[in-house]
Amino acid sequence: xxxxxxxxxxxxxxxxxxxxxxxxxxxxxxxxxxxxxxxxxxxxxxxxxxxxxxxxxxxxxxxxxxxxxxxxxxxxxxxxxxxxxxxxxxxxxxxxxxxxxxxxxxxxxxxxxxxxxxxxxxxxxx
Amino acid sequence: xxxxxxxxxxxxxxxxxxxxxxxxxxxxxxxxxxxxxxxxxxxxxxxxxxxxxxxxxxxxxxxxxxxxxxxxxxxxxxxxxxxxxxxxxxxxxxxxxxxxxxxxxxxxxxxxxxxxxxxxxxxxxxxxxxxxxxxxxxxxxxxxxxxxxxxxxxxxxxxxxxxxxxxxxxxxxxxxxxxxxxxxxxxxxxxxxxxxxxxxxxxxxxxxxxxxxxxxxxxxxxxxxxxxxxxxxxxxxxxxxxxxxxxxxxxxxxxxxxxxxxxxxxxxxxxxxxxxxxxxxxxxxxxxxxxxxxxxxxxxxxxxxxxxxxxxxxxxxxxxxxxxxxxxxxxxxxxxxxxxxxxxxxxxx
Numbered sequence: 001x002x003x004x005x006x007x008x009x010x011x012x013x014x015x016x017x018x019x020x021x022x023x024x025x026x027x028x029x030x031x032x033x034x035x036x037x038x039x040x041x042x043x044x045x046x047x048x049x050x051x052x053x054x055x056x057x058x059x060x061x062x063x064x065x066x067x068x069x070x071x072x073x074x075x076x077x078x079x080x081x082x083x084x085x086x087x088x089x090x091x092x093x094x095x096x097x098x099x100x101x102x103x104x105x106x107x108x109x110x111x112x113x114x115x116x117x118x119x120x121x122x123x124x125x126x
Numbered sequence: 127x128x129x130x131x132x133x134x135x136x137x138x139x140x141x142x143x144x145x146x147x148x149x150x151x152x153x154x155x156x157x158x159x160x161x162x163x164x165x166x167x168x169x170x171x172x173x174x175x176x177x178x179x180x181x182x183x184x185x186x187x188x189x190x191x192x193x194x195x196x197x198x199x200x201x202x203x204x205x206x207x208x209x210x211x212x213x214x215x216x217x218x219x220x221x222x223x224x225x226x227x228x229x230x231x232x233x234x235x236x237x238x239x240x241x242x243x244x245x246x247x248x249x250x251x252x253x254x255x256x257x258x259x260x261x262x263x264x265x266x267x268x269x270x271x272x273x274x275x276x277x278x279x280x281x282x283x284x285x286x287x288x289x290x291x292x293x294x295x296x297x298x299x300x301x302x303x304x305x306x307x308x309x310x311x312x313x314x315x316x317x318x319x320x321x322x323x324x325x326x327x328x329x330x331x332x333x334x335x336x337x338x339x340x341x342x343x344x345x346x347x348x349x350x351x352x353x354x355x356x357x358x359x360x361x362x363x364x365x366x367x368x369x370x371x372x373x374x375x376x377x378x379x380x381x382x383x384x385x386x387x388x389x390x391x392x393x394x395x396x397x398x399x400x401x402x403x404x405x406x407x408x409x410x411x412x413x414x415x416x417x418x419x420x421x422x423x424x425x426x427x428x429x430x431x432x433x434x435x436x437x438x439x440x441x442x443x444x445x446x447x448x449x450x451x452x453x454x455x456x457x458x459x460x461x462x463x464x465x466x467x468x469x470x471x472x473x474x475x
Contacts, residue, residue: 045155075366084261087387093366098355102163109155109163119471121355121372122167122345125380125416126337126387 037097037115039076041069044107051076053095053112067106076110078103099124149330149346152176156184159191160312160335168331169346179328183319187335190315193223194307196247206305210247214301219294227307227314228289228296230423234310235284238431238443243403245287247304248278253401260390260397267392275406278302282403308399313381313426316340320422337387340379340422351376353471359386359413359454371452373469379422383433384414384454402434409434412453418466419449437461 039051041061048061051071058070058079067088068080075095078088083105091101094112097120102109149169154176156164166183170176192198196206209218231244252270260267281302288297298305316335320328320342330343332352341352355369362368373380385408389398402409415432419425428449432440437453441463444451450465462470 042155044157073364077365084258085388086261090361090387091367092361093364095366096368098353099368100165102157104157104161104163107157109165119353119372121353121369122341123165123332123334123339123352124337124355124357124369125334125339125382126357126384 037074037095037112039071039094040111040113042109042111061108064106064108067103067108069110076112077101078108078110081106096120098122151345151347154180159184159187160315162312162336162338164336165334166331167334168328175327179323179326179331182323182326182328183333186319186322187315190223190311190318193221194227194311194315196304196306206307209296209298210304213298213303217288217290217293217295217297220296222294223318224296225289225291225294227311228287228305230314230427231307231310232284232287232289234427234431237446238427238435239439240284240403241431241434242309242427243282243284244305244307244310245284245303246282246401246403247306248281248302249275249403249406250306250308250401251304252278253399257388257390257397257399260392264391267390269392269397272406279403279406309430310423310427312336312338313379314423317379317422338379338381338422338426341376343376354380356380356416356452357382357384357386357414359384360458361386370454370472372471373418373466374471375418375469378418378420379425380416380418381422381425381429382414382416383429385410385412386414400430400433410456411436412455413458414454415440415451417444417449417451418469419447425449 037053039053040047041049043063053071053074053076056072058068060068066082067078070077070079075093077093078101081088081103083103088101088103094101094110097112097115097117100109100111149171151169152173154166166180168176168179192200192203193205196210199207204218204220206224209220212218234242252274256268256270281300286299286303288299312335316333316338320333320340330346332339332341339354341354344350345352351374353372353374355372358367358370383400385398389396398408400409412433415429417425417429417432419428424447428444428447431443432451444463450463452460452462452466454460
């Protein structure tokens with residue numbers, strides 16, 4: 001009367017899980033990353049927003065209304081910030097995989113990810 | 127029947143075994159050290175393992191940030207601000223990192239003919255003040271009067287910085303002398319943090335402290351080397367500033383000194399923060415210089431020196447340290463050492 005560890009009838013459940021996982025990944029890939037590059041915004045180290053770069057837009061985060069991001073022509077930039085040094089705004093438009101910029105006083109960092117560039121850098125020295 | 131059962135057990139166990147040994151890539155960042163955005167990326171078997179490395183790196187950098195801070199006092203800490211505040215008065219007992227950094231600063235001063243000068247604080251703080259004011263009130267931005275700068279220069283001699291290693295003290299003989307270690311402190315701190323992280327087991331990843339990059343080991347995605355992009359100092363017409371090159375390297379620090387990050391504008395001209403001790407003005411020979419060297423503190427020092435010195439003097443210095451570098455001239459042309467070209471992506475089609 002031993003119960004088998006894994007019976008044939010478990011197979012559909014396992015396959016179902018696999019398909020669901022693949023679907024979830026596929027949806028992410030298609031809607032967000034599938035179109036190539038996308039951007040991520042971090043607030044003091046926590047990822048708070050993923051941005052689709054194929055849609056032009058201008059926005060700020062509710063927690064940091066004094067910083068404005070703009071997406072245009074598949075690129076993203078800090079276009080306004082109340083910080084004194086303006087290092088973030090001066091970084092200009094980011095569009096290449098691996099590019100990043102940060103606004104220190106506001107605890108925000110902006111990264112471009114995804115895309116199929118096999119030669120994209122891991123980090124940019126500046 | 128037996129064989130089927132075995133396979134059903136073995137395959138999941140095998141997959142589990144693979145997953146447990148699998149390294150994933152993790153990222154962390156912090157904003158509270160060296161007035162800069164610091165990123166740590168690495169491969170580890172778990173988030174918890176990676177967090178261990180991040181904690182080691184962060185706590186070391188925070189400790190050194192406080193030791194080398196010239197603007198803030200910390201309760202119970204004798205740091206560079208404490209030393210500056212006691213200039214002309216008395217020696218100050220300091221901890222090992224301050225002594226070590228100042229010894230490096232003394233060596234850098236000798237090796238660079240005074241170009242990298244940690245005793246230039248009195249000149250730099252005037253520029254700092256004018257730059258802050260200029261950023262705050264653009265229309266009223268002004269250059270510091272040369273007379274003021276020249277007068278401050280009279281108090282910038284490293285000979286007046288007296289280190290007593292036995293007593294672990296620093297004494298500034300000149301009451302107007304101020305230490306400013308901006309040219310070497312960040313690179314030095316990154317190196318120390320990397321060393322401590324390596325001792326804790328960090329074997330694949332990098333730290334970027336505001337673009338001062340140090341990479342270690344092999345990325346665990348099949349590659350042997352990390353790709354470090356080099357930021358272009360030139361802002362293109364459409365407002366983007368991409369990387370103009372990338373180097374494939376490991377166990378190396380990549381540090382840039384340039385005119386494009388920290389500056390303020392006076393009458394339409396940009397004045398950045400790397401001051402030439404001879405002219406007392408921002409150095410303007412190059413748009414940027416990037417140095418490659420296994421030690422991040424040395425790379426930081428060399429990049430500042432090579433940005434200020436002439437190309438001939440700079441390349442001689444870089445070669446003396448066994449380092450490599452690329453210079454971006456004012457006309458956007460490049461000069462590079464052979465060793466830099468060997469790891470560069472330029473001309474590789």
